[in-house]
Amino acid sequence: xxLLALLLILLISLGAGLLLQWWPSRRQAMPTYPxxxxxxxxxxxxxxxWSRYHVRYYPMxxxxxxxxxxxxxxxxxxxxxxxxxLVAVMEMGMFLAILSVGILYxxxxxxxxxx
Amino acid sequence: xxxxxWLSRLAAxxxxxxxxxxxxxxxxxxxxxxxxPRIRLVDSPRxxxxxxxxxxxxPEMQEPLRRVHDQLPAPFTxxxxxxxxxxxxxxxDTTRVDSLDALPDALVDxxxxxxxxxxxxxxxxxxxxxxxxxQGLGDDGRGGEGMMGGVPxxxxxxxxxxxxxxxGLALDILTFRLGPFFPLWPAGLAAEVTLQGDIVQQLxxxxxxxxxxxxxxxxxxxERAVPIARLELERARHHLRALFHALHLAGLEDLALDxxxxxxxxxxxxxxxxxxRFRALAGRMKRRGFFALHLPACGTLGEKHAETLGGFxxxxxxxxxxxxxxxxxYRRLDFSVISQRKGDTRxxxxxxxxxxxxxxxxAAQAQQDDAVTANLEALETPRxxxxxxxxxxxxxxxxEELLPxxxxxxxxxxxxxxxxxxxxxxxxx
Numbered sequence: 001x002x003l004l005a006l007l008l009i010l011l012i013s014l015g016a017g018l019l020l021q022w023w024p025s026r027r028q029a030m031p032t033y034p035x036x037x038x039x040x041x042x043x044x045x046x047x048x049x050w051s052r053y054h055v056r057y058y059p060m061x062x063x064x065x066x067x068x069x070x071x072x073x074x075x076x077x078x079x080x081x082x083x084x085x086l087v088a089v090m091e092m093g094m095f096l097a098i099l100s101v102g103i104l105y106x107x108x109x110x111x112x113x114x115x
Numbered sequence: 116x117x118x119x120x121w122l123s124r125l126a127a128x129x130x131x132x133x134x135x136x137x138x139x140x141x142x143x144x145x146x147x148x149x150x151x152p153r154i155r156l157v158d159s160p161r162x163x164x165x166x167x168x169x170x171x172x173x174p175e176m177q178e179p180l181r182r183v184h185d186q187l188p189a190p191f192t193x194x195x196x197x198x199x200x201x202x203x204x205x206x207x208d209t210t211r212v213d214s215l216d217a218l219p220d221a222l223v224d225x226x227x228x229x230x231x232x233x234x235x236x237x238x239x240x241x242x243x244x245x246x247x248x249x250q251g252l253g254d255d256g257r258g259g260e261g262m263m264g265g266v267p268x269x270x271x272x273x274x275x276x277x278x279x280x281x282x283g284l285a286l287d288i289l290t291f292r293l294g295p296f297f298p299l300w301p302a303g304l305a306a307e308v309t310l311q312g313d314i315v316q317q318l319x320x321x322x323x324x325x326x327x328x329x330x331x332x333x334x335x336x337x338e339r340a341v342p343i344a345r346l347e348l349e350r351a352r353h354h355l356r357a358l359f360h361a362l363h364l365a366g367l368e369d370l371a372l373d374x375x376x377x378x379x380x381x382x383x384x385x386x387x388x389x390x391x392r393f394r395a396l397a398g399r400m401k402r403r404g405f406f407a408l409h410l411p412a413c414g415t416l417g418e419k420h421a422e423t424l425g426g427f428x429x430x431x432x433x434x435x436x437x438x439x440x441x442x443x444x445y446r447r448l449d450f451s452v453i454s455q456r457k458g459d460t461r462x463x464x465x466x467x468x469x470x471x472x473x474x475x476x477x478a479a480q481a482q483q484d485d486a487v488t489a490n491l492e493a494l495e496t497p498r499x500x501x502x503x504x505x506x507x508x509x510x511x512x513x514x515e516e517l518l519p520x521x522x523x524x525x526x527x528x529x530x531x532x533x534x535x536x537x538x539x540x541x542x543x544x
Contacts, residue, residue, distance in 0.1 A: 042296045
């Protein structure tokens with residue numbers, strides 16, 4: 001019953017939002033095709049704008065994951081470290097070695113250079 | 116509907132939003148309007164309620180003008196300042212203004228009337244049809260075969276190039292034609308640009324910028340002796356107007372308007388205060404990081420290009436040449452050539468600012484001594500030397516070698532730091 005009420009509230013608020021958006025612009029025509037073209041100061045594009053673009057913060061994101069993942073596993077590891085002993089140290093060593101490859105890759109990509 | 120009409124009435128009371136499409140000799144209108152608080156110049160037709168076509172429009176620019184015209188959102192109207200309306204619009208409610216003094220009022224009235232629904236809005240000139248219709252073929256309905264194949268909307272997909280200019284990571288290339296009404300570079304300049312990501316891979320100039328008219332005093336100086344104070348004030352005005360464009364490009368709008376305000380007040384009566392005002396402006400530019408943040412140390416001119424351009428661009432590249440040295444009148448004022456070494460975008464602006472300061476100083480001194488020019492054979496215009504009958508010509512072709520390899524923002528800053536347009540053989544009105 002609660003779920004049904006929640007669903008109803010969601011549907012009503014979504015409908016109200018859409019109505020609010022549609023009502024003032026219901027008589028306005030769609031922009032014309034020339035208006036929808038990209039503004040190039042009177043020029044025209046040759047190719048479609050669906051081009052693949054390199055996200056230059058990608059190595060930075062990779063580095064964040066490398067460090068964050070490390071910490072995520074180190075907290076539970078610290079809890080069982082005393083109990084497991086040397087095995088836990090070796091496992092963590094392997095884990096850090098794999099992660100450090102990511103950090104070295106990021107280093108090569110220039111992620112530590114502030115630009 | 117009530118909300119919309121209330122919003123329209125509110126918008127009509129605000130400043131008139133104008134997109135200027137500059138033709139030949141149309142820039143005077145731009146400088147006048149930029150300082151008017153009732154008018155807001157915008158860089159895109161989508162933000163405008165008025166299209167101002169200022170200056171003569173050659174026939175080959177009419178098709179690009181139609182495209183820009185049709186990109187303004189309705190309701191809008193068009194004003195023609197010292198320009199002949201397009202044939203299709205001559206039957207419509209066109210407003211033609213030939214006086215610069217009457218232009219701001221005409222624009223404000225047109226803005227109010229257009230938004231208030233009292234004026235006939237400009238009709239659309241191009242057919243409301245997709246420029247490249249949907250072809251609906253292929254595996255993914257993109258007009259071709261495969262994920263990356265085909266010609267969506269009739270235009271081919273941007274495809275990976277063979278090489279990358281920056282770091283070896285090849286990106287898709289995007290080719291387009293920009294201009295002649297692109298507001299962030301010289302009026303009339305149209306070029307085919309190929310970008311790879313944000314790097315300019317190739318640029319070819321399709322039409323050069325319109326020749327720029329100089330102040331009448333430069334033409335008088337080739338015929339008779341003229342006061343050096345007038346000549347130097349006009350030189351400072353020319354560079355300050357260029358500075359307005361560069362500061363606008365950098366997003367420092369208040370400083371841009373200050374530079375333009377200073378340019379408009381470069382008159383002999385105000386000579387005493389000009390130097391002080393300019394020093395204050397230069398200090399604010401430095402504090403706001405114009406040099407450090409907005410001017411990349413790139414766009415270095417080689418010796419050949421620097422020689423071709425001449426003037427301040429050559430001096431910024433270390434070529435100590437100035438036709439004023441051959442003038443006895445200037446020698447009496449202890450004129451000496453200022454120059455830089457590096458020849459890049461940053462050095463060019465250091466050079467220009469130093470030359471503005473020098474011009475204002477020379478003007479003040481020349482006014483005190485009543486100094487006049489003595490050489491009718493050669494003249495240093497703000498754009499470069501004018502010897503014999505040869506006026507400084509168009510140099511936009513050098514962009515084809517200068518810009519590839521630069522990021523788009525760096526390329527625009529480089530264009531703004533150069534005076535590429537040739538000098539018109541008719542003086543400014």
